[in-house]
Amino acid sequence: MFKVRSNLALVAKKSLSESLTPDMICRVASDVIEPGYDVRARTSIPESFPVSSQLAAGIVVDDAIDAGRFLHLVERIARLDREGFMGRSWRMANMREIFKGIEAEGYLWDADTEHFMEDPRTRRTANWGRLVEGEENRFSLLRVDVVRNSRIVREHGEAMARDAYDDLRVLMTRCVEHRTGRIWSWEGDGALAAFLFGHSTTGAVLAGMALLHELFLYNRIHNNLGEPLLIRAAVHTGPVRWSATMGEIAKQETVLEAMEAESRWTPPGSLSVTPAVAPTLDRVILDRFRPGPGDDSRLLVYDVRFCSP
Amino acid sequence: MKYLLCGDPDDRKLFSALERGLPPGSSLEVIAPAGFARNWKKKAPGAFVWLDAACLDEGKLLELGEKLRSLDACLWGVADRKGVITDPATLFFAGAADYLGPPLFRSTLAPGRLEAALRHAGLGGEGMAVEESYPPFPGWSALARDEEVQVRFCYAALSGQKELRERIGEKRLDKLREDFASFLGPWSAECGGIVWIKDTAGCLVLFPPDDEGMNPLLAAFRLVLDRAIIGYEVFHLEIPLSFHFAFHAGKTMWRPPGSTGTVVSDDVNFVFHLGTKAAADGEILVSGGASRSIPEYLRDLFVEQGDFEGRPFAASKRFKD
Numbered sequence: 001m002f003k004v005r006s007n008l009a010l011v012a013k014k015s016l017s018e019s020l021t022p023d024m025i026c027r028v029a030s031d032v033i034e035p036g037y038d039v040r041a042r043t044s045i046p047e048s049f050p051v052s053s054q055l056a057a058g059i060v061v062d063d064a065i066d067a068g069r070f071l072h073l074v075e076r077i078a079r080l081d082r083e084g085f086m087g088r089s090w091r092m093a094n095m096r097e098i099f100k101g102i103e104a105e106g107y108l109w110d111a112d113t114e115h116f117m118e119d120p121r122t123r124r125t126a127n128w129g130r131l132v133e134g135e136e137n138r139f140s141l142l143r144v145d146v147v148r149n150s151r152i153v154r155e156h157g158e159a160m161a162r163d164a165y166d167d168l169r170v171l172m173t174r175c176v177e178h179r180t181g182r183i184w185s186w187e188g189d190g191a192l193a194a195f196l197f198g199h200s201t202t203g204a205v206l207a208g209m210a211l212l213h214e215l216f217l218y219n220r221i222h223n224n225l226g227e228p229l230l231i232r233a234a235v236h237t238g239p240v241r242w243s244a245t246m247g248e249i250a251k252q253e254t255v256l257e258a259m260e261a262e263s264r265w266t267p268p269g270s271l272s273v274t275p276a277v278a279p280t281l282d283r284v285i286l287d288r289f290r291p292g293p294g295d296d297s298r299l300l301v302y303d304v305r306f307c308s309p
Numbered sequence: 310m311k312y313l314l315c316g317d318p319d320d321r322k323l324f325s326a327l328e329r330g331l332p333p334g335s336s337l338e339v340i341a342p343a344g345f346a347r348n349w350k351k352k353a354p355g356a357f358v359w360l361d362a363a364c365l366d367e368g369k370l371l372e373l374g375e376k377l378r379s380l381d382a383c384l385w386g387v388a389d390r391k392g393v394i395t396d397p398a399t400l401f402f403a404g405a406a407d408y409l410g411p412p413l414f415r416s417t418l419a420p421g422r423l424e425a426a427l428r429h430a431g432l433g434g435e436g437m438a439v440e441e442s443y444p445p446f447p448g449w450s451a452l453a454r455d456e457e458v459q460v461r462f463c464y465a466a467l468s469g470q471k472e473l474r475e476r477i478g479e480k481r482l483d484k485l486r487e488d489f490a491s492f493l494g495p496w497s498a499e500c501g502g503i504v505w506i507k508d509t510a511g512c513l514v515l516f517p518p519d520d521e522g523m524n525p526l527l528a529a530f531r532l533v534l535d536r537a538i539i540g541y542e543v544f545h546l547e548i549p550l551s552f553h554f555a556f557h558a559g560k561t562m563w564r565p566p567g568s569t570g571t572v573v574s575d576d577v578n579f580v581f582h583l584g585t586k587a588a589a590d591g592e593i594l595v596s597g598g599a600s601r602s603i604p605e606y607l608r609d610l611f612v613e614q615g616d617f618e619g620r621p622f623a624a625s626k627r628f629k630d
Contacts (some may be wrong), residue, residue, distance in 0.1 A: 207543065288537055
């Protein structure tokens with residue numbers, strides 16, 4: 001989790017107090033900490049006395065830190081600095097210094113998503129170093145499972161199967177993390193990856209497509225099983241409450257729906273997308289998918305196929 | 310020819326000693342005994358297979374040797390780094406073509422050691438084609454202007470440029486071509502290659518005559534497989550994108566990129582024609598001269614097409630959009 005050093009907190013307070021009115025500070029806090037945030041309720045100052053920008057900034061920054069939302073606060077004021085608010089421009093002071101302070105903690109500004117991300121060269125944690133326990137977000141999930149896992153273990157032995165699954169894990173990690181996703185769980189023969197930032201559904205779908213391509217080559221070049229290693233993969237999107245306990249995540253509706261889409265409706269060797277995902281994809285990607293097999297399927301599927309000779 | 314080692318993939322000493330003894334440009338594939346037992350029929354034809362005596366007992370080794378002997382154009386030998394074979398002659402009685410005992414692993418295998426084994430098996434000449442190997446490639450910067458060099462040519466281009474022009478306009482297409490040429494720089498460098506000549510439709514890339522890094526045909530295959538992803542993520546296109554490639558091996562006078570002037574070369578003309586006139590969207594064409602560059606694991610994806618301008622060529626199967 002992001003650790004806010006006292007120097008950085010001070011600079012942030014200074015930036016808010018020098019750049020925004022108390023009302024505007026409260027508005028920012030409402031967006032970032034909780035809707036309807038009231039700075040006066042956090043103080044013992046009587047109604048008849050005005051709250052200064054300095055006081056409001058101090059309280060809001062401290063509350064944002066306590067709520068684990070300091071990065072969200074900085075991202076919000078960075079947007080305010082860039083875009084203004086309701087037609088008025090707000091120039092935020094000390095932004096360069098704040099960014100430097102955050103980067104010194106191993107986080108990088110991602111201009112595409114306009115978020116701070118863990119520097120992937122130093123660490124890659126399942127919550128991107130910024131999600132708070134119980135925080136709900138709309139995630140895109142990529143669920144992957146090895147086809148006929150039990151038979152592979154029975155026929156090839158545990159060691160051979162484990163080698164192949166380790167290879168699969170390397171391939172999947174590469175495809176997922178390249179698109180700022182995170183592997184949330186790996187159960188030996190199956191995995192769950194999550195995407196949150198930017199076009200998260202597109203990221204999850206492209207990671208799934210890339211994984212099928214990697215497996216196509218892996219099966220020809222490195223696979224020692226003597227038969228192709230096949231997966232079923234499905235992408236679904238919906239709300240998930242973050243928890244550091246994976247068991248808690250696995251029980252949630254969106255995760256269960258992703259698992260059902262994969263196990264029940266996805267043909268071996270394919271990637272499917274659910275009806276919640278399909279409309280969010282750009283045409284150029286969506287056109288690569290075709291309706292899933294069977295009259296009941298509402299999924300679209302993609303696989304690697306050759307043209308007929 | 311393929312070179313396989315059926316042995317412990319973690320035995321780096323064994324692997325590197327054997328690999329250093331191979332002809333330039335060849336690589337050694339290591340397969341664990343369990344995997345080899347299942348795959349030998351598929352992997353071993355046309356290969357020289359060393360069986361690691363440390364992983365297989367003598368009975369199993371002879372049994373496997375017997376099976377390999379029955380395959381087409383397959384030779385087998387024994388790598389005995391730890392000296393567990395008591396009587397190496399029994400291996401030759403059972404049809405082995407080679408035996409590498411412990412002393413041979415203490416230094417680099419003598420040059421020509423493998424050729425000697427092939428000759429001893431009566432396969433050094435016509436029976437089993439021992440591929441011509443080129444002298445080690447000195448690197449692009451070490452080549453002198455107008456020096457004749459043996460290279461692999463690859464003409465790479467965006468497919469369907471007429472349709473692209475209609476959908477994104479001339480200006481964006483020009484930019485896309487520029488971006489594609491820039492993209493090919495690091496792509497070719499992974500295979501030891503260099504973008505040599507750019508024309509309006511595509512680029513001529515040169516690769517060393519033998520693989521240095523990734524095999525260029527595998528790299529091209531990756532691009533064709535990932536075409537939708539690359540179009541979207543790299544070139545930010547909202548319409549489908551595809552590529553086509555033509556590979557050829559031959560000679561040319563070397564001139565550095567950007568100052569090639571007019572290159573007079575039969576091979577350069579041929580690969581330009583093959584790439585611009587014969588290659589369809591998403592296709593990889595390989596002339597007969599470059600066919601040795603097709604890795605074994607991709608060979609079944611190429612189909613012989615007859616002749617183009619009097620030279621044979623093969624085309625890759627195309628992926629469905």
